[in-house]
Amino acid sequence: MNILIVYYSLTNVTKNVVEIFKENLSKKHSVSLFELKTEPEFKNNNIKKDFKIVGLPDIKGFDIVLVGGPVWAFGADFPILKFLESVENVKGKEFILFVTMAFPFKWMGGSRALSMMEKILKEKDGKVLQKFCINRMFKNVEKEAKKISENIISLIKT
Ligand SMILES: Cc1cc2nc3c(=O)[nH]c(=O)nc-3n(C[C@H](O)[C@H](O)[C@H](O)COP(=O)(O)O)c2cc1C
Numbered sequence: 001m002n003i004l005i006v007y008y009s010l011t012n013v014t015k016n017v018v019e020i021f022k023e024n025l026s027k028k029h030s031v032s033l034f035e036l037k038t039e040p041e042f043k044n045n046n047i048k049k050d051f052k053i054v055g056l057p058d059i060k061g062f063d064i065v066l067v068g069g070p071v072w073a074f075g076a077d078f079p080i081l082k083f084l085e086s087v088e089n090v091k092g093k094e095f096i097l098f099v100t101m102a103f104p105f106k107w108m109g110g111s112r113a114l115s116m117m118e119k120i121l122k123e124k125d126g127k128v129l130q131k132f133c134i135n136r137m138f139k140n141v142e143k144e145a146k147k148i149s150e151n152i153i154s155l156i157k158t
Pocket of ligand 1: 008009010011012013014015044047069070071072073074075100101102103104108109110136
């Protein structure tokens with residue numbers, strides 16, 4: 001399968017997860033990464049609602065698109081939302097969504113973030129195969145990411 005992973009990461013947590021996904025998924029599939037960047041670039045305490053995404057990936061040639069980013073304020077982060085709203089060729093495409101979050105429970109933003117992301121894709125007739133939440137508190141992110149990679153591999157077995 002031809003897999004694209006589109007992600008946003010402010011403090012590199014999601015980026016590390018994506019690198020673990022790539023390492024594991026590449027054993028069976030062809031994996032490309034696209035990191036979303038904003039203009040202006042956000043800093044930890046300087047997040048604005050007025051921004052642009054610098055360049056959008058073309059998802060057309062990929063069989064599966066993974067999309068992920070951090071949870072912000074009990075929802076999805078703004079760059080991921082803007083990407084999902086802007087991306088074309090979503091109809092019929094299969095997606096797997098994931099988020100990383102600081103708090104220990106999904107209900108502290110993770111579930112809502114994933115639902116917000118899924119809603120946008122469903123409105124564009126995209127198919128969401130699965131959603132994953134990685135909560136960092138009390139958990140080993142690398143181990144979680146590896147486990148999810150295995151899960152994804154079994155999910156997209158042809
Ligand atoms: C503006 C902002 C809001 C956040 N809101 C939440 C939240 O509601 N729930 C949560 O669990 N973590 C929250 N976090 C923590 C991040 O989701 C978490 O640290 C994530 O793993 C960071 O991923 P990144 O390094 O890829 O940006 C927030 C972080 C930022 C910067």
